[in-house]
Amino acid sequence: MKLQLTMLVCALTLTGCADRAARERLGIEDISVLRTGIGATQDEPAGAANSQWVNAYAPIANSRTAMASLQERLDRAPGSSNSYFRAKAQCWLDAAQQARQAHDQWGFVEEAIGQAATITIGVERGTPLSAANPALRTVSTVRPDLWAIVNAIKADPAVAQCPQAQLPLACAEVELMQAGHDAWIRSFASAEKRLPEVKDKLRKSAETAVQCKQATSASVPVPASALPAKAPQTITLRTDSLFRFNDASILPRGQHQLDGVVSDLKSAAAIHALQVTGYADRLGGAAHNQWLSTQRAQTVERYLRAQGVTLPITARGRGSANQRVECHQSRQDALVRCLAPNRRVEIKLVGVAS
Incomplete structure (x- = not known):
C-alpha cells in the first residue's frame, strides 16, 4: 500500500x-516548474489553459x-x-x-x-x-x-x-x-x-x-567605407514611458520615442539587424514576468515593423533577469518607483561587422 x-x-x-x-x-x-510537492500550483501562471488559449487553438479540431x-x-x-x-x-x-x-x-x-x-x-x-x-x-x-x-x-x-x-x-x-x-x-x-x-x-x-x-x-573584398565606425550600440527605453505598469500596450509618449528610434535607424549606416529584449522587475511571479517582458518586446517589434523597419528583428523577453537596481522599500508604491530602471526594453543595433 x-x-x-x-x-x-x-x-x-x-x-x-x-x-x-x-x-x-x-x-x-x-518557478512554477521548479516548485514540487502537493503545494505545486496549477493556476494560469503555472500553465493552466485560459479562455484565450482555448479560443486560439479550438479550430484545430x-x-x-x-x-x-x-x-x-x-x-x-x-x-x-x-x-x-x-x-x-x-x-x-x-x-x-x-x-x-x-x-x-x-x-x-x-x-x-x-x-x-x-x-x-x-x-x-x-x-x-x-x-x-x-x-x-x-x-x-x-x-x-x-x-x-x-x-x-x-x-x-x-x-x-x-x-x-x-x-x-x-x-x-x-x-x-x-x-x-x-x-x-x-x-x-x-x-x-x-x-x-x-x-x-x-x-x-x-x-x-x-x-x-x-x-x-x-x-568579394569589402570596402573600408562599408564597415561601421564603432561597435554595435544599445538603445535602452524605460518601459514606464512606453507602457502602463503591468501592461504591454504602447503609450502615446512611447510611440513618440519609438518614432525617434525609427528615424535614427534610417540615417544609421551598416546596421544589419535589431535585437529587442524586454525586461521586467522582480515583482510578481517568474512566469508572469517572462510573459510580460516577451509581450513588451514583441509589441515594440510590431510597432517598428508598422513604421517601415525591414531589418531582421529578434524579439525576446528575459523576465526579471539582469536587474539594474536593488530596492528594499517597505511601501509598495515606493518600491515600484525604485525598481523602474529594471523595467525596460533594450534595442541592440547589430552592425555588419564588430
Whole structure:
C-alpha cells in the first residue's frame, strides 16, 4: 500500500519523483516548474489553459488533418525550400507529429501546429515574419546558455547570407522548445536527451556560417567605407514611458520615442539587424514576468515593423533577469518607483561587422 501511495503522489504532483539532477542541469528558471510537492500550483501562471488559449487553438479540431493540410500548403508555398522560415515551419510540423505520436495531451501538439501555420501563411503571402520564438503556454525555458548561443548565431551577419547555416539553426530552436515542453511536463530526463541533437545542429550552423563568410571574403573584398565606425550600440527605453505598469500596450509618449528610434535607424549606416529584449522587475511571479517582458518586446517589434523597419528583428523577453537596481522599500508604491530602471526594453543595433 505504501508503494501505491508513493506512485499516486508522484502522479498527482508531477515533479515529486522527477529527476532532480537533470532538472538542475537544465538551468530552469521558471518557478512554477521548479516548485514540487502537493503545494505545486496549477493556476494560469503555472500553465493552466485560459479562455484565450482555448479560443486560439479550438479550430484545430483534428490535429492529423490539420498537419496534413499544412504540409501540402508548405510544399506548394513559393520561394526557396532552403530558407530559415520554410525549415522552421517544417520542424514545427515534425515536432507536432512527434508529440501526437507520443499521445501528448498537454496542448503542445496544438501550439506546434499553430506555429507551423503562422509561418506557412507568412511564407505563402510573402509577408514579413519574426524570427523570435514566442512564449508558449506549454514550454518553459531550458538551458539559457544554449539560447544565448542561438541568439549569437542569429545575430551574426554571415548567417543571414548563408541559407545552409539557417536550416540547422531553425530546427535547433524548435528542438530546444521541445525540450522546454518536456521540462514543463516535468519530464526532465527526456528534455536532456534532446540536447545533444540541439548542440550538433548549432555547431553545424556556426561552422557553415563561418565557411560561407570565408568564401565571401575571399571572392568579394569589402570596402573600408562599408564597415561601421564603432561597435554595435544599445538603445535602452524605460518601459514606464512606453507602457502602463503591468501592461504591454504602447503609450502615446512611447510611440513618440519609438518614432525617434525609427528615424535614427534610417540615417544609421551598416546596421544589419535589431535585437529587442524586454525586461521586467522582480515583482510578481517568474512566469508572469517572462510573459510580460516577451509581450513588451514583441509589441515594440510590431510597432517598428508598422513604421517601415525591414531589418531582421529578434524579439525576446528575459523576465526579471539582469536587474539594474536593488530596492528594499517597505511601501509598495515606493518600491515600484525604485525598481523602474529594471523595467525596460533594450534595442541592440547589430552592425555588419564588430
